[in-house]
Amino acid sequence: MNNLFSMQDLSTNDMNDLLRTAQAFANGESWTPREQTFAVNLFFEPSTRTKLSFEMAERKLGLEVIPFESGSSSILKGETMEDTLKTLEAIGVDVAVVRHKQDAYYKTLAETVNIKIINGGDGCGQHPTQSLLDLLTIKQEFGKFEGLKVTIVGDLSHSRVARSNTEALTALGAEVFHSGPPEWFEGDPKTADSYVELDQAIGFSDVLMLLRIQHERHENVMELPAEQYHKLYGLTAEREKRMKPESIIMHPGPVNRGVEIADSLVESQKSRIFKQIQNGVYTRMAVLKHILDQ
Amino acid sequence: MNNLFSMQDLSTNDMNDLLRTAQAFANGESWTPREQTFAVNLFFEPSTRTKLSFEMAERKLGLEVIPFESGSSSILKGETMEDTLKTLEAIGVDVAVVRHKQDAYYKTLAETVNIKIINGGDGCGQHPTQSLLDLLTIKQEFGKFEGLKVTIVGDLSHSRVARSNTEALTALGAEVFHSGPPEWFEGDPKTADSYVELDQAIGFSDVLMLLRIQHERHENVMELPAEQYHKLYGLTAEREKRMKPESIIMHPGPVNRGVEIADSLVESQKSRIFKQIQNGVYTRMAVLKHILDQ
Amino acid sequence: MNNLFSMQDLSTNDMNDLLRTAQAFANGESWTPREQTFAVNLFFEPSTRTKLSFEMAERKLGLEVIPFESGSSSILKGETMEDTLKTLEAIGVDVAVVRHKQDAYYKTLAETVNIKIINGGDGCGQHPTQSLLDLLTIKQEFGKFEGLKVTIVGDLSHSRVARSNTEALTALGAEVFHSGPPEWFEGDPKTADSYVELDQAIGFSDVLMLLRIQHERHENVMELPAEQYHKLYGLTAEREKRMKPESIIMHPGPVNRGVEIADSLVESQKSRIFKQIQNGVYTRMAVLKHILDQ
CATH class of the missing domain: 3.40.50.1370 (Aspartate/ornithine carbamoyltransferase)
Known part of the structure; x- marks a missing residue:
């Protein structure tokens, strides 16, 4: 699994696998990547609880979370989300959690960027x-x-x-x-x-x-x-x-x-x-x- | 000590104990909690120096500090501070530092939430x-x-x-x-x-x-x-x-x-x-x- | 080297030294300070990519990065940048990366503050x-x-x-x-x-x-x-x-x-x-x- 955009990407087997892993964490199991790993939470729509929850999950896995303030980002200078993600990839970010108000903003991203993406909510679409x-x-x-x-x-x-x-x-x-x-x-x-x-x-x-x-x-x-x-x-x-x-x-x-x-x-x-x-x-x-x- | 809201909560013995511990840190002693511990700084009023000081103290103790931007928080969506704190508790935050412009905002919190709270300044009240x-x-x-x-x-x-x-x-x-x-x-x-x-x-x-x-x-x-x-x-x-x-x-x-x-x-x-x-x-x-x- | 304000501060020897060190990092070498070290990124002008890049560099070196939101800072309460930097120094910050719209804002800082400073861009001046x-x-x-x-x-x-x-x-x-x-x-x-x-x-x-x-x-x-x-x-x-x-x-x-x-x-x-x-x-x-x- 390289990205998670939509529940439609997951078979029932995938869902059950993820639920088993989640339950293991709930039971107190731990896991950390072997190498220093960088995450960024790109929330273009405000969301306290989803952002906090991802931040906590990332820290519990020992990830380094690079802060990103969407308000002052280059996206506002006219840069596309694709270019922002390519920049983050070049900087060395491994995984980006993205929330954006545009439905299915991620449609073309998987083919053009290599950074791993988790959809944190898109418009009236998926979460x-x-x-x-x-x-x-x-x-x-x-x-x-x-x-x-x-x-x-x-x-x-x-x-x-x-x-x-x-x-x-x-x-x-x-x-x-x-x-x-x-x-x-x-x-x-x-x-x-x-x-x-x-x-x-x-x-x-x-x-x-x-x-x-x-x-x-x-x-x-x-x-x-x-x-x-x-x-x-x-x-x-x-x-x-x-x-x-x-x-x-x-x-x-x-x-x-x-x-x-x-x-x-x-x-x-x-x-x-x-x-x-x-x-x-x-x-x-x-x-x-x-x-x-x- | 589960919370620190006001100097009035502290006996002179408590104060002297805290001053001794603080002096020990000033002398170079160190201490870290045994388990990964999460702090959040909820500053609903701006404050560079108090927030920075808490952030530094938390990092020196090896705490994970979860960023919280009050500007985009659910509180603005009408959620009460009590519910925000309960959410943080459920997410796994151990201690919250709170600054708020309302005098004695903490009055009812100690009975309703389990997360530990440090008052970082309330209205014209305590600090x-x-x-x-x-x-x-x-x-x-x-x-x-x-x-x-x-x-x-x-x-x-x-x-x-x-x-x-x-x-x-x-x-x-x-x-x-x-x-x-x-x-x-x-x-x-x-x-x-x-x-x-x-x-x-x-x-x-x-x-x-x-x-x-x-x-x-x-x-x-x-x-x-x-x-x-x-x-x-x-x-x-x-x-x-x-x-x-x-x-x-x-x-x-x-x-x-x-x-x-x-x-x-x-x-x-x-x-x-x-x-x-x-x-x-x-x-x-x-x-x-x-x-x-x- | 205690600060980096301008390319004019660097001899060609200094530049070549820095390029050798940078290439070593590009080749996968690593380095971390012996003691817990604190950095802060003071960006008074918005900049996604430079700020992200410094943040990533700091994390890769194992530094603790103290978040600083210029929008809610005491500078807006009339405090000078010099006093903000002295405060950061007293709090225990080791190195500050500063971006500011004023040309050569750093002119007098080196003599008055002890915190190490890296210029992250000044006005139409240096970067x-x-x-x-x-x-x-x-x-x-x-x-x-x-x-x-x-x-x-x-x-x-x-x-x-x-x-x-x-x-x-x-x-x-x-x-x-x-x-x-x-x-x-x-x-x-x-x-x-x-x-x-x-x-x-x-x-x-x-x-x-x-x-x-x-x-x-x-x-x-x-x-x-x-x-x-x-x-x-x-x-x-x-x-x-x-x-x-x-x-x-x-x-x-x-x-x-x-x-x-x-x-x-x-x-x-x-x-x-x-x-x-x-x-x-x-x-x-x-x-x-x-x-x-x-």
Whole structure:
């Protein structure tokens, strides 16, 4: 594996291999490259938690992390991302984690640059390490994917996580449903069949995966005030009581407390929200190891 | 010690313990945690010198310092500081140094998060590591606090340093006086008794502790031009000549040369201004060690 | 060597020593200081590639690099650069790399501060490590400087690289010519004699050194659209065919593809553009070693 751009690049075998490596790191195993190895995190869109998680994963593997401030970069002087990556390669960087708002920014990169690239999120497209950490969290809980019912609640059309997860979970044998404001699904044929009412989903789901409402993307579409959204499409304390006994709650963070989920449920027994954050570090360590250890 | 929020959390015994550890580091001793340990510096208010000093202290102890750019953080997306700290904890960060403009921002944190926290300055409240480095500088000079006369010159009401220092020095047996523009003291009963005229203080003080004028905080109150302030309330070359032979000059920096202190005195024989900066690193190493070594 | 401010500080012997050390690093040699050593990169002007290159050089030598965000620094609170450097020195920083827009900002620093300083570029003045990496690239290619014909194409008056390189190459025995829009040379007697037409230079130059057009500096002077500049003063595919067989193309980057040089030539056989970037790291390692290893 030289790059990780999209979950679609991974076979179910690849996914299972990565999950095994990630679980080994979660169990306390360690690994370091034989030679001094340099990583850079190119985040052209702000992201505290994904960037911190990669930074932590890189440090735990003993990598040297070269700081990169996108705000003052040559990209702003008109340099293309391709030239920036070629520069980083010439400087001696081994692996770059890239987040960029352009969908599939990486399409042509693999052929033109030799530096290894991990996609840290592109536009409304992919976010493969987030998908993998979600898979790891589910696998830890249930030991398998076959036969699980997973419901993703929120704005599927703008969510990197939702797309990657739907594909991966389906490939691994889970049944995936979607819920949330119906107007967010109109015209998206991919999700039409899988749509369920939230109150119905609550009753049968093993995993309830809440998406973050991205207020910045819904200026026009979403006119609902936060309390109303919570009542209609959020996980309220009342809804949580109707969930199956062994079921779990997931959310990629950062959480809008009292909107997607009741404040009191964030740290509740069914919540795996902080577990997901922990698993993010182990998952990114696994991806880095698979890419660097060749 | 799990956190350090305020000098008020420390008994005089605690202070003396920390000063002993800091002095040991100043003498060249070293200490490193047994396991890879992660620190993060959360500075929501800009501060070059305090941030650099913590960063240096952390590196000297062999900690991994995870960069955090407050400008692009999720806090701006509406996440609470509590949730940010819980995220950092889940990611695996062991200790966070926090500076924030809100007074006593830490009040509820100790009960809700497990990550260890060091207060790097809150609003007009506390700045405990600055106080400790001031104490270390005085201790190195005089070997004791009992009976020393310390005069703090400047805007006590807006100074984190002045408040913490007054309390700590008094507890340790020193006598603390205050001076500066009288209008900055009106209505503050805590300092009324201790007010002295600068020219009187010059004659009897063992330590003259000058505060930085924070122009940004005195738009309305302070109408004095810099030269006038210097003449009335600054340490002029003339005043310095009347100081006691063994007395010292302190300033937390950054210095407004020619305002709080004459340009020529910053590097003078009595000045401990750069010594204070050196001691800042040793003091922060001591606080980190006491918090991490359990 | 305690500092490196300008190529004028270096004798040809010094230059050759540094190039030998840099080549040793290029050949895979390594060196690390005996004690934990701290570096800081003070870039008051943005620069991705120079900053990244220094950062990489510092890490390869095992230095601890203390992050410094010029945007939030005390310099903005009115502190002088001298006081910032004295603070860094007191904190324990061993070496500072400084970039600043003021010409010869370093004039008085060497006498007043003890911290070691490497000039990472000043105004329109010097950029010594860029010059040294250019020299290394030429030396690797031709094994010598004597008798080589080097033509620098672009805006000599605003280019740090061009000035340093002209002086150094001349001192080392090369013959240096200049080309580009004639209006950029009017009134600069230093370059009047050396001016050649580009189409003439193409035929005799061993090294064609293209400068980056700095659009930000030419609002009034340069009225030429990019395509026109390329046609008149750029290295077109057609011109490249008339270059001498063993000749090479250099550019300090970032490249404006299709302006100073045809897009297709950036990665062409004669281009040493990415080699220069690689050599930048080795050169900076050499300068750091010469400054730290005493």
